Amino acid sequence: MTFPKCILRLFSEKQREIIRYWLQCIPAFFYQNDLSKLAKPYGTDKYEHGYTEIYQQYFKDIKHKKLRILEIGIGGGENTKFGGNSLKMWPKYFPKSEILGIDIYDKSLLDYRRIKTFQGSQSDEKFLSQFHNLDIIIDDGSHINSDVIRSFEILFPKLNVGGYYCVEDTQVSGSREFTIDDYPETISYFKELKLDNSKINFYDGLVLIEKMN
Numbered sequence: 001m002t003f004p005k006c007i008l009r010l011f012s013e014k015q016r017e018i019i020r021y022w023l024q025c026i027p028a029f030f031y032q033n034d035l036s037k038l039a040k041p042y043g044t045d046k047y048e049h050g051y052t053e054i055y056q057q058y059f060k061d062i063k064h065k066k067l068r069i070l071e072i073g074i075g076g077g078e079n080t081k082f083g084g085n086s087l088k089m090w091p092k093y094f095p096k097s098e099i100l101g102i103d104i105y106d107k108s109l110l111d112y113r114r115i116k117t118f119q120g121s122q123s124d125e126k127f128l129s130q131f132h133n134l135d136i137i138i139d140d141g142s143h144i145n146s147d148v149i150r151s152f153e154i155l156f157p158k159l160n161v162g163g164y165y166c167v168e169d170t171q172v173s174g175s176r177e178f179t180i181d182d183y184p185e186t187i188s189y190f191k192e193l194k195l196d197n198s199k200i201n202f203y204d205g206l207v208l209i210e211k212m213n
């Protein structure tokens with residue numbers, strides 16, 4: 001929904017973000033049980049990639065629980081006013097959960113109610129050490145193989161039993177752009193990984209790991 005500029009000027013960036021948040025509650029009210037339909041008004045490409053359909057299968061039975069969900073990569077790149085498409089969707093699908101977002105750029109404009117953002121890199125162990133007790137982790141950050149693998153090795157131990165670790169856009173892991181050091185391709189890494197009490201599921205562009213009892 002677009003407002004005339006003269007009306008928008010009456011509000012600060014933060015106030016505009018809050019107005020957007022509440023306007024998006026209208027479609028969200030109707031689609032809160034269908035993640036693929038919910039994704040559309042938020043403009044996240046998780047729907048086009050088919051991830052929302054897969055997530056729905058895994059998350060539908062836990063959506064009403066009080067969870068701690070962490071997404072790596074908020075979107076909008078260096079523009080601090082852009083991004084948050086998926087971050088703003090998650091509170092509508094998970095009505096009681098806390099939603100944490102990480103990005104290398106400041107995305108604090110999105111901090112509101114159950115959404116909290118943190119500025120830092122997904123490969124920075126010290127930065128990641130502040131996160132604990134997580135139920136769902138979604139890596140949609142740099143997609144660089146070393147970043148993805150490092151984040152996984154640091155954060156997977158912090159995932160609660162019964163939780164899910166999701167790595168998106170794994171189809172890019174073979175391209176040079178995302179291979180900047182000696183780390184293996186994300187897909188090969190997960191194919192060779194042996195984890196006790198966990199199940200690694202492979203989908204088109206998505207790896208989803210279930211941490212079992």
Ligand SMILES: C[S@@+](CC[C@H](N)C(=O)[O-])C[C@H]1O[C@@H](n2cnc3c(N)ncnc32)[C@H](O)[C@@H]1O
Binds near residue numbers: 075121
């Ligand atoms: C694909 S976008 C995320 C899109 C968002 N998850 C969505 O579905 O709407 C990727 C984001 O990752 C961030 N990013 C890039 N490198 C990163 C790093 N090393 N650590 C954390 N975030 C990073 C970028 O700034 C960008 O905003």
